[in-house]
Amino acid sequence: MHRYKCFNGPMPTIAAQQKVTTGTAIKTMLQIATPSTRQIQLISWGFTLDGVPGAAGQVELVQTDVAATVTAHVAAGVQPLDPNAPASLMTLSTTGTGYTASAEGTTTASRTFDVNLVPPTAGATDINYVYQWMPDERPIVAISKFLRVRCTFGAAVNMSTWICWDE
Numbered sequence: 001m002h003r004y005k006c007f008n009g010p011m012p013t014i015a016a017q018q019k020v021t022t023g024t025a026i027k028t029m030l031q032i033a034t035p036s037t038r039q040i041q042l043i044s045w046g047f048t049l050d051g052v053p054g055a056a057g058q059v060e061l062v063q064t065d066v067a068a069t070v071t072a073h074v075a076a077g078v079q080p081l082d083p084n085a086p087a088s089l090m091t092l093s094t095t096g097t098g099y100t101a102s103a104e105g106t107t108t109a110s111r112t113f114d115v116n117l118v119p120p121t122a123g124a125t126d127i128n129y130v131y132q133w134m135p136d137e138r139p140i141v142a143i144s145k146f147l148r149v150r151c152t153f154g155a156a157v158n159m160s161t162w163i164c165w166d167e
Contacts, residue, residue, distance in 0.1 A: 001041075001166045001167065002080060002082060002085040002086065002088075002166065002167060003043065003080070003081040003082065003085070003164065003165070003166050004078055004079060004080055004081065004085075004088045004090075004164070004165055004166075004167065005079050005081055005162055005163070005164045006030065006032060006073065006077060006078045006079065006097065006162060006163055007030070007077070007099075007160065007161070007162045008020055008029045008030040008099040008100065008149070008159070008160060008161045008162070009077075009099055009100075009160070010073075010074070010077055011074070011076040011077045011079070017160055018160070019048075019050060019158040019159060019160045020099065020100050020158065020159060020160075021156050021157070021158055021159075022053075022057070022151045022153045022156055022157055022158070022159050023153070023156050024153060024154060024155065024156055025152070026104060026150055026151070026152045027100075027101055027104075027150065027151055027152075028068040028070065028100075028101035028104060028148045028149070028150050029047075029099060029100065029101075029149045029150065029151055029159055029161050030098075030099050030148065030149040030161050030162070030163060031067065031068055031070050031096075031097060031098055031099070031101070031146055031147065031148045031149075032090055032097050032141070032146070032147040032148075032163055032165070033067060033090055033091040033093075033095070033096035033097045033145075033146050033147075034090065034091070034141055034142065034143050034144060034145050034146075034147070035089055035090065035091050035143065035144070036143050036144050037089070037143065038089045038090075038143060038167055039140055039141055039142050039143050039167075040090075040140070040141045040147070040165040040166065040167045041138050041139070041140050041141075041165060041166045041167075042061075042113065042133060042138055042139045042140075042141065042147075042163070042164075042165050043132065043133065043138065043164040043165055043166060044130065044131060044132035044133065044163075044164045045061055045114070045130075045131055045149065045161070045162065045163045045164065046128070046129050046130035046131065046161065046162060047059055047116075047128075047129050047149065047151075047159055047160065047161035047162075048127065048128045048129075048159065048160045048161075049118070049127040049128075049157050049158065049159055050127075050157065050158040050159075051127070051157055051158070052120065052121065052127060052157075053118060053120050053153050053154070053155050053156075053157040054120055054154070054155035054157075055120050055153060055154025055155040056117070056118065056119055056120045056153075056154060057117075057118045057120075057151060057152055057153030057154060057155075057157075058115055058116065058117045058118065058151065058152055059115070059116045059118065059129070059149065059150070059151045059159075059161075060112060060114065060115045060116075060149070060150050060151070061112070061113045061114045061115075061147070061148070061149055061163075062110050062111065062112050062113065062147075062148055062150060063110060063111040063113065063139075063141050063142070063145050063146065063147050063148075064105075064107040064109070064110045064145070064146045064148055065107060065108055065109045065110070065145065065146070066105040066106060066107050066108065066146065067095040067096065067105055067146050068095075068101035068103060068104050068105050068146070068148060069094055069095060069101060069102050069103040069105070070094060070095075070096075070097075070098030070099055070100060070101050070102070071094070071098050071099055071100050072092055072093050072094045072096065072097070072098045073092050073097045073098050073099065074092065075087050075088070075092065078090055078092070078097060081164075088167060089167060090167070111139075113139045114131055116129050118153070120154070120155070141165075147163065149161045149163065
């Protein structure tokens with residue numbers, strides 16, 4: 001097995017890691033698409049907001065059966081944590097692994113792995129969230145499915161998010 005990490009923006013080179021506005025409707029910030037030949041086991045995930053939202057919201061990590069339309073990641077955007085690991089086998093396309101959805105698709109079946117509610121008041125919560133599963137509780141995303149970090153906020157705020165997994 002090899003471990004990978006992916007963020008909701010292009011691979012940073014001369015610029016910092018990109019942050020993306022959440023908007024005010026449900027929005028997929030990051031999507032990982034498993035191919036028909038490979039499932040993944042989740043290790044950890046997290047997000048950072050650049051400010052306290054002006055209205056309550058939530059951020060969720062879900063598996064869906066339908067892709068969102070996203071900005072496609074390139075292979076360098078799916079980073080192996082071991083420099084000797086091969087490239088990830090996740091599907092890279094506008095309906096595969098990518099970020100910043102422009103259309104959500106119509107999900108008919110989903111599994112929720114984690115949800116974080118974010119209140120709109122300063123000091124009520126951290127605006128950084130990280131979750132790491134214990135080895136015996138790590139979710140497995142099935143073949144030909146879509147793992148998404150989705151958020152819904154009443155007022156827009158900028159977000160950086162990531163997922164770490166084994167494949």
